[in-house]
Amino acid sequence: MSHVSNRPATGTATLRAGLDGVLAGETRLSTVGITGVGLTYLGYSIEDLAEHATFEEVAYLLLYGQLPTQPQLKAFRDRIVAHRGIPPELCQVLERIPSSAHPMDVLRTATSMLGTLEPEKSPQEALHVSERLLGIMPGVLLYWYRFHQSGQRIDPTIGGDSIAEQFLWLLHGRPPEALHVRAMDVSLILYAEHEWNASTFTARVVASTLSDFYSAITAAIGALRGPLHGGANEAAMELIDSMRDPDYAEARLLEMLAKKEKIMGFGHRVYKSCDPRSDIIQVWARKLCEATDLMLLYDISERIEAVMRREKKMFPNLDFYSASMYRSLGIPTPMFTPIFVLSRVSGWSAHILEQRANNRLIRPLAEYVGPEPRPWQPLESRS
Numbered sequence: 252m253s254h255v256s257n258r259p260a261t262g263t264a265t266l267r268a269g270l271d272g273v274l275a276g277e278t279r280l281s282t283v284g285i286t287g288v289g290l291t292y293l294g295y296s297i298e299d300l301a302e303h304a305t306f307e308e309v310a311y312l313l314l315y316g317q318l319p320t321q322p323q324l325k326a327f328r329d330r331i332v333a334h335r336g337i338p339p340e341l342c343q344v345l346e347r348i349p350s351s352a353h354p355m356d357v358l359r360t361a362t363s364m365l366g367t368l369e370p371e372k373s374p375q376e377a378l379h380v381s382e383r384l385l386g387i388m389p390g391v392l393l394y395w396y397r398f399h400q401s402g403q404r405i406d407p408t409i410g411g412d413s414i415a416e417q418f419l420w421l422l423h424g425r426p427p428e429a430l431h432v433r434a435m436d437v438s439l440i441l442y443a444e445h446e447w448n449a450s451t452f453t454a455r456v457v458a459s460t461l462s463d464f465y466s467a468i469t470a471a472i473g474a475l476r477g478p479l480h481g482g483a484n485e486a487a488m489e490l491i492d493s494m495r496d497p498d499y500a501e502a503r504l505l506e507m508l509a510k511k512e513k514i515m516g517f518g519h520r521v522y523k524s525c526d527p528r529s530d531i532i533q534v535w536a537r538k539l540c541e542a543t544d545l546m547l548l549y550d551i552s553e554r555i556e557a558v559m560r561r562e563k564k565m566f567p568n569l570d571f572y573s574a575s576m577y578r579s580l581g582i583p584t585p586m587f588t589p590i591f592v593l594s595r596v597s598g599w600s601a602h603i604l605e606q607r608a609n610n611r612l613i614r615p616l617a618e619y620v621g622p623e624p625r626p627w628q629p630l631e632s633r634s
């Protein structure tokens with residue numbers, strides 16, 4: 252029997268390891284690394300968004316394709332706040348997840364569990380599910396955290412009227428300072444969307460099979476967790492924490508580079524000279540480290556950056572200075588990547604909607620490097 256397929260003839264297709272430089276589809280949502288354009292969300296520059304917008308405006312922009320009017324923003328904020336409640340079954344699950352679990356696993360499990368309690372019954376519910384996830388995630392994370400830290404069952408519906416404010420409020424158990432809320436809000440804006448990165452691609456692959464919304468988000472959380480992607484902000488903090496002063500940091504870094512170790516929070520697959528988000532977060536990291544007496548941390552970070560630029564011509568990505576900024580807000584390190592989730596849910600959701608609107612199953616090819624065809628060996632004749 253002859254096998255007919257649309258596989259290109261051997262040797263005619265180019266293999267790009269890690270899909271590096273491969274155009275795999277179209278998006279209207281953001282531009283990453285396009286010369287002269289920089290990072291934009293639906294045409295708005297990241298610099299403008301970080302300076303003028305709130306995270307909720309950015310989430311609305313991503314989900315609905317345009318900036319909200321005042322009444323639209325108010326209604327959107329109200330809906331997100333109304334979505335904060337955690338079903339009792341999910342509270343029970345959160346109480347049973349071990350306190351030793353990584354909070355990313357908590358979010359992954361909670362998203363999956365919510366999908367069993369409130370399944371997406373039809374694609375018309377997609378926007379509702381995205382808003383529900385935006386509303387419930389901070390409370391889920393901090394319900395689990397506070398329950399296992401102090402046995403308290405917090406009320407996840409309180410905490411001001413923004414995601415940034417609610418996160419800090421529930422974490423510390425008191426209303427946060429306005430400066431801290433704004434810093435948090437800016438970091439959520441910077442983390443919201445970034446084209447076809449690994450976790451977004453994962454979400455789109457799942458969506459392309461016509462699977463449900465929760466499955467796509469659950470899978471994306473799994474992809475984000477690794478230190479080469481979202482987990483880099485935690486790994487960067489651990490690195491900075493291991494340094495006692497800038498001179499020691501320089502010496503240690505040189506040793507690490509000599510051993511060809513990767514320095515987390517540096518480098519990027521697409522950006523090759525700078526990450527435009529890093530300049531913005533660095534200003535905030537400096538401002539907050541100054542305000543909270545953590546300048547040693549900031550000075551160590553700056554020295555690491557200088558050594559990386561001098562020795563490797565490498566630049567910090569968003570994750571590097573996010574680390575010291577989050578520390579200055581009193582956020583425990585294992586919460587850093589989960590914060591990325593609270594924000595990126597907006598970008599993932601927008602991509603799932605975009606994939607569904609013009610869907611084709613995502614199914615690339617692999618170059619076969621296995622054995623030549625060979626005859627079947629019966630079990631009893633194998634040695």
Ligand SMILES: CC(C)(COP(=O)(O)OP(=O)(O)OC[C@H]1O[C@@H](n2cnc3c(N)ncnc32)[C@H](O)[C@@H]1OP(=O)(O)O)[C@@H](O)C(=O)NCCC(=O)NCCS
Pocket residue numbers: 269478479480481483511512513514515516517518519520521563565568569570
């Ligand atoms: C982001 C990242 C995965 C991009 O990877 P990539 O495009 O596949 O590049 P590679 O991992 O193949 O690296 C290419 C070269 O640069 C080096 N390199 C890349 N990132 C490095 C880093 N952070 N520290 C030291 N060296 C690095 C690699 O060792 C490799 O060197 P070699 O050619 O001598 O082997 C990579 O830069 C990295 O691992 N960074 C640290 C993790 C991180 O911060 N992730 C968040 C990204 S926003």
